[in-house]
Amino acid sequence: MEDLRRRSAEIRNQIVSQGWRTVVILGLAALTIVLSLALGIQYLLKEDVECPICQPALGDYDAPFVEVDENRQEKLGLGITYFILTLCFCVLGSYFLAKNSFTTLPDCIIYVFAGIIVGTGLRLTGRADTAGSALPNQQEFFLFIIPPIIFEAGYSMNKKSFFEEAIPIFLFAVVGTIITALVFGGGIFLVGFFGVGHYFRFYEALTFGSLISAVDPVATIAIFNAMKVNKTLHYLVFGESVLNDAVAIVLYRSFSEMIGPDKPGWYLPVLTFLYIFIGSTVVGITTSCTAAFVLKSTELRKNPTLELSFYLLVAFLPYFICEGLKMSGIMGILIGAMTLGHYGMPNLSETGQLSSNQLFKSIAYCGEAFVFIYLGLALTSFNHSWNVITVLISILLVLISRATNIYPLSFVINRYRRGEKISQKTQFIMWFSGLRGAIAFALSLNFPGGNEETRRVVISSTLAIILFTIIVLGGGTLSILQLLRVEGATAINLSTAASRVDVDRFEEMDIADANDSYIPNITAKNSWIRRLDAAILKPLLTRDAVESMENFAEHEEEGAEGEEDEEVPF
Incomplete structure (x- = not known):
């Protein structure tokens, strides 16, 4: 015990005295890896890069004159007003429904119907173009709406429980997403090839499969939180x-590169995937650690205003760095949020936390509500190309591809898992809870390729799949949980607003989690x-280094006896 503390103190003193060197070395190593991958892909693409020094200086350009369209500004202002008022009514509606104990319906379904009602009213009154002018395009959607949702999910995550299931989660999220994309893409290609429904070219089908593999179980998570289902x-x-979501976007970008007359080699999507995945992870970790x-x-904690301002700015910085380097902003901000929540939050004042x-x-919350209202408005505001056969086949393939993901991987995991197995009930709920949402729809808005009809079919089919999964699967999850008598399912409160963590719970759970002195002992192999x-x-x-080392030493002493017999519990 004393030897461990002495060694830990020596390591700590050495790091504190030379901390800046460690940061510089890690930063240079990360930068080298990212630049090497970027240059390799650029070389394979054989793109000409013009020297920025040879370009005219910024001062050589006149300030551009932008003609202001007053009518467009008026429509945009009214459109945003409709959105804000709808959001306000939805927030108040959630409050009154929760107050009157009407919480058996997920909020997201209510928001979708609110969007449908508002969109229908605007269309009947001839103001659909006004709402349409305020609808964000794909770039605006990913820049302003999606990042806060993804960041909050990673930031508020319970790190202990997440790492306890890290290996199964990684398999389902990465390998499972690839399986889902390939099965759906291959299925929709073969169906169209034999003349049933809309015909997709091979890489168009795989790109469609990639975007539709983005699972967004917002309603299901709200149900699980409310009913306190088992932790696994x-x-x-x-x-x-x-x-x-991050993996699906990486796949989408990789396959979309293959659409077009000038197809790169098969190895380029692999390199692109590695560049985006590794690069985004490195950027997220490096930025948040810095x-x-x-x-x-x-001493920013002595000035809460400056502290919170700095924290808010660096929170979303990984997203824009990754987007600027043609990586995945979603992946970067997710990893950055998890890292910032683990190392950054303990350095904040209590007020800042x-x-x-x-x-x-x-x-x-506002972003999630906006997304579902947006989906309802899109149903009535866009000019869709409804191919009923393609829509029905797509829904069927979504269910099939989800099954080919969950059940085989669960079998493999259970085969080598020494602890609690993933039961048949759990596997069925995981299959049933594969809802689609914001990411899939945002990706469909800018579907690559020159065929406008294909793009419209993809948008309409994606919207139909999202509404089906949210209303049918999301709305039916409660009944399925009760029918299967899932362990731990007690209370019933499906309101997203009502089930969100409040200040008291945060004080009890999240701050404690952020100040955990060690990552839980998942396996003996990854004790490093x-x-x-x-160490x-x-x-x-973090500021609480001394306390962290003492807690770690105590944990090592307590776990020393059982570590020899420890098995890999995944």
């Missing part, structure tokens, strides 16, 4: 949904992760 089911579904180090090294948590949750976290990263990046 909750975090398998939650963890998969959080990581799945922010945590700055918070530790300064509470304020930032509630701010992130409020922004994410705990050692790295407790190096925590002392370097």
